[in-house]
Amino acid sequence: MKNKFILLLFFLLIPTLSGCYDDKEIDETAYIIALGIDKGDNENYSYTFQFSSPLSLSNGESGEGSSQEGSEKQGKSDENSTVSNLVIDAPDFYIAKNMTNNFLSKNVDMSHLKLIVFSSQIDAGGVEDHSQLLLHEREIRPHTAIAVAVTSAGEYIENVNPELESNTSKYYELMSLRSNNVYAPAKRLHDFVDDMAAKNSDSVLPIAVNGKELKNFPSDNSISGWITPHSSQISSSHSVLSGMAIFKDGKLSGAMDGDSAMIFNILNRSIKNCTITVASQSSPDETLSFRLTVLEPAAYNTDIENNSISVSQNFQLEFLGLRLPQGYHSFDELYAYTQKILTQRIQDFLNDISRSKKADILDIRNHLRLRFATWEEWNNFDWDSFYQKAKFVVNIDMV
């Protein structure tokens, strides 16, 4: 009798396990894959929701429609037909999200959100508040990519038209989180919130920009012999991620170009290898390319008494040419020259972020904190003025 009673209790549990409170039909759900947040004209913010359109995705480009439809499709070849964009001006994110249900028959779901783009026009509080709010959303993963648009976040998202990829959601994921894009920092939502809330609010975010606008960026490079991609042009008008926006004390304080972002990625070892190009010593018009393998993240050693920060890192360098270029007597000489140029470029980058941008984006303070026993001792140390006056000594070893 007792066993039957227990068995009955377990059977009673089965209906509760069916998840009747949470039923979610996939064909009744609209999945947001990207979110753009701009400054609103009439309200505080303008939200651009980009929804995945699975039916267009499954139909692909092989549409079986009429010729008229075909010509229409051809006319809109630059438009991404696998997504649907929706712009809502609202004082708050949740009001905007609720408003989507005013005209969408499907339930909005954010569990497939891959990219969040903020406009550079939004005030500092808006970026921080939205990041924290979105991180705490149950449906949003902490690994969601995050970026800053130079002009309009909505415009960036609407212009995204994935190359060689029919699934926009997958494109965002590959592009932002697993790409070999050396010219933009790979930042995720939780990284940014951690930086804002726990690391003195100094951080970086990749810049989302239209390909043709890249040329408007000023170059950060001042080292002769170092070749940057700055003057290079992308023929496509599609949206790209290049360069990095600098946040100081939670505020957007400036931007750096894609080349500086590459140096940032090298120092952090966010990229394992990349190609660097220098001008030949004997004939400056000749370019010499090398494959740089980053063996470990940079190590920082702070000398408080001498007000200096020593930066050391190991690389593997491989010349991407068939024979020794003219003007060099040996490969050792070639590598020594390249090492000198790279050291200067890193030195220049470090001076730029500490003196000009005044932001500890490499989180060097975290390395010095090791020497302090308590937070009280650390807080009594004036890190900001030390960092801004510190002399950087760069030691790189080529293995």
Next chain:
Amino acid sequence: MSMPRSNCRTSEIFSIVFILLATKLFTNQSLLFAGISGTGAPLSAICSGLVALLVIYISTRRFYLNPDGRNIISLTEKHFGVFGKYLISIILIVYLALSSSYILNEFSHLAKLVAFPTAPLWFAAVFFVVAAFAGASAKEDGILRISKFIAPFLLTTILVLLISVLCQSDFLNLFPILGTGATNTIGKGLSGVTFYSDIVLVFLINPFSTSPKTTKNAIFTASTIAIIINILAILTFTAKIPYPLSQDGDFPMYLLLKEVYYGRFFQRIDAIFLLASSFCGMFSLSVNFCLIAKILAQSFDITHRQATLFPISATIFLLSMGYLPISQTTVSNSLFPMTFVILGIILLIYPLTRKGVEPSHEK
């Protein structure tokens, strides 16, 4: 008063002790260390763990050498008479009820957060109460048997979760090593010993086996593993979520779970986490319900189990959901001093039980 022996295996003793000590890892109690010590949380966790291990060592060394298989109630009765028996029984029942209410509340919130976002809280709570009721109906022997299946699953899930996150953690977040100060980290941080308070429940299920020495070793080994896992979890949490963010989080294990990233196919390990945490919560509740029924039977001769379990379940459900005039803050605040009272009683009885030990039984 001598109690009948159970034919309980060492692996079952090991499992139940491990689950009882690892349960609180899923609750917000593990935030205690970050709140008090900041980046010194792992150091506080190590100090608390060592103190807890010392108490467990002393307690098990004495109690499980009892040749006649007495539990804490019968030992108190032996040394302090009927009054002592009633007093310790009431203290234990109140502790178990408050602990159950705390566990039910925390696990219901966690289950709602992970799996039932649109469901009301009572829905998740009913789920746990019904399961605990059914589990407790199976008596302690049944519970001990089930523990053997849950413990390896729980241990594997926690280890996979922690190692996955630990690989991507920044260990520089652990500095300054003394966090908010030595006084907080080593002094106030010792209050973290309450994290292991449920070990007292072990002294109610007796005698564990016919071999006291094996039992003693099983309890001590399980406690050591559980304490190491707890320290590892707090270390991972402090390394992954930088201070001061670490002190404001909700459900640290859930926050760590969200950090696990194995690519597109293995993004959602929520389901495994939900299973592990639900098993853990249901099991702990079942043990608590079962022990309340056992105390009522041993001390007050209320022997009808089903008739006892129903009002117990209902009361704890109402207490946990705030339908009774005792807030959850009062419940969690009361658990803290009560743990010390019970540990004090155990350590008080310890010197008195010395006389009753016959070394020959240890062989």
